[in-house]
Amino acid sequence: MVDLFSVMARRAAVLNRWHAWRATRGQEHTTSFIAQPEPRTIGSFARGRQLLAGKYLFAGSLITAPDKAMWDLTPPDPAYAAALHGFAWLDDLAAVGDARARAAGQAWLWAWIDRFGRGRGPGWAPALTGRRLTRWINHALFLLRGTEDAQNDVFFRSLHQQTQFLAKRWKAAPPGLPRFEALTGLLYAALSLQGMERFADPAVNALALECASQIDAQGGLPTRNPEELLAVFTLLTWTAAALSDAGRSTPTEHLAAIERIAPTLRSLRHADGALARFHGGGRGMEGWLDHALAAAKVKTRQPDGLAMGYARLSAGRTSVIVDAAPPPRGAASDNAHASTLAFELTSGRRPLVVNCGSGASFGLEWRRAGRATPSHSALSLVGHSSARLAEPDRRTGQEALVDGPRHVPVEIGQTDDALRFEGGHDAYLRSHGLTHARKLDLTFDGRGLTGEDMLLALAPAEKRRFDKVLKAIPLKGVPFDIRFHLHPDVDATVDLGGSAISMALKSGEIWVFRHDGTHNLSLEAGVYLEGTRLKPRAAQQIVLTGYAMNYATRVRWSLSKAQETAIGVRDLSIDDPYADED
Secondary structure (H helix, E strand, C coil), X not given: CCCHHHHXXXXXXXXXXXXXXXXXCCCCCCCCECCCCCCCCCCCHHHXXXXXXXXXXXXXXXXXXXXXXXXXXXXXXXXXXXXXXXXXXXXXXXXXXXXXXXXHHHHHHHHHHHXXXXXXXCCCCXXXXXXXXXXHHHCHHHHHCCCCHHHHHHHHHHHHHHXXXXXXXXXXXXXXXXXXXXXXXXXXXXXXXXXXXXXXXXXXXXXXXXXXXXXXXXXXXXXXXXXXXXXHHHHHHHHHHHHHHCCCCCCHHHHHHXXXXXXXXXHCECCCCCEXXXXXXXXXXXXXXXXXXXXXXXXXXXXXXXXXXXXXEEECCEEEEEECCCCCCHHHHCCCCCCCXXXXXXXXXXXXXXXXXXXXXXXXXXXXXXXXXXXXXXXXXXXXXXXXXXXXXXXXXXXXXXXXXXXXXXXXXXXXXXXXXXXXXXXXXXXXXXXXXXXXXXXXXXXXXXXXXXXXXXXXHHHHHHHHHHHHXXXXXXXXXXXXXXXXXXEEEEEHHHXXXXXXXXXXXXXXXXXXXCCEEEEEEEEECCCCCCCCEEEEEEEEEXXXXXXXXXXXXXXXXXXCCCCCCCCCCCCCCCCCCC
């Protein structure tokens, strides 16, 4: 049987090559900028120095080749190749900004034109071309300093060709972030390059339509991926600023999308300034979120209730963010996780309770493992996630998330001394007759979080289903566990004769986990998955294990700062995000 996914992928690649070839046949080309948007991208000085040292770290893989130019590398996978051809690494070289960094950027850029500029290679895809155009235009002053007229002519000819390609192929980019990247590149080129002005209005109108269709009333994306939302928000603020600099108005739909997204991102920001890690998203590059929010100048307060399906409790120096909605469905679920009612907790600058994160950069098995409920700080029935992965789609090759919760009732309020979250989901109703309910109370001073997890068989039909399951496993009950994944920097030890877990943060804070003593408590090995690392990081996890034998099973637990922990802690420890990459 013909693999439809391969056929569709080959067809898209053929069309990309055809339009790239056509775009590079013309003799006319732009010769100069009519205007140039201010560079707004943020690079990493450390990553820039790594590149100059011949350490090419992209998409979770490191190639150390100080004597090789970038385009002489053999990418280990398509994600690595995409990172090379997208040219986002120019941000890192620009962050270094010295003569050596400029010389490397110039050499690698003109080598790309020489090797791939005639429409060859994997970089001729709409999203990658848009990303690349944006960087080339952003860093043109950095790149063109000291160059000869002949080099400049080659540079502008390639910009012209890539713009022509994007004008034909941006619609082929999947909706969401890839299409926003393609349109951003097209709009930047139309506003900046001589002779490309005719593409400005189509790009502006297309962006407005994408804003109206992809950004919902809560300021969220269908994927519910916080890091992807930040990326889209950043592109929208860049394009709005570029339009303003060019003396053009920004469509109402475009500005309204920025207004909706900003407060949602504030709700998804932990106390340390990083994003909550859900549905394939990471924490975001250091300072990226704050910079984007400051650039947008949107003062709208955080929304009451949910933001893109997440609930936030914040008090003192502590933030708690909960996945409080059904997971994405359909094509939007290709990177979604079975994380309903999972939470993360951050104290000051230090994450304490986390989710494992996306393992996509470490291979298919890690990617699948990261999407399962046991990889989140949540309750799961042993052997069952709250949603499962479907068979790979024959057209796209992606694994959608199916059979997840359909009904997730939520209430957010407060008690006399705490902020309260209450939620439930019905993912285990069909299989076991059980509803999972979770209650979280964060004290007003942020020093304590108390939790209660319940497995309930409520209606008569649900009780009959539960009884049927019990008969199949007599004298045991339905096994479950509640996991609390700890950040790798947390030093945890079993305390009080095995009845508690003490956790020391790098800031000097001490937190203690306790439970009601009705179930088994253990401290086990865990893992933390970061796309910026070469391999999964070792971590620890607290696990409460028990059996549901009645129509109502209740587990109470708490996380609280030790009494000797000061209210205010001077956290001066500095992290090196690339410590294990040298």
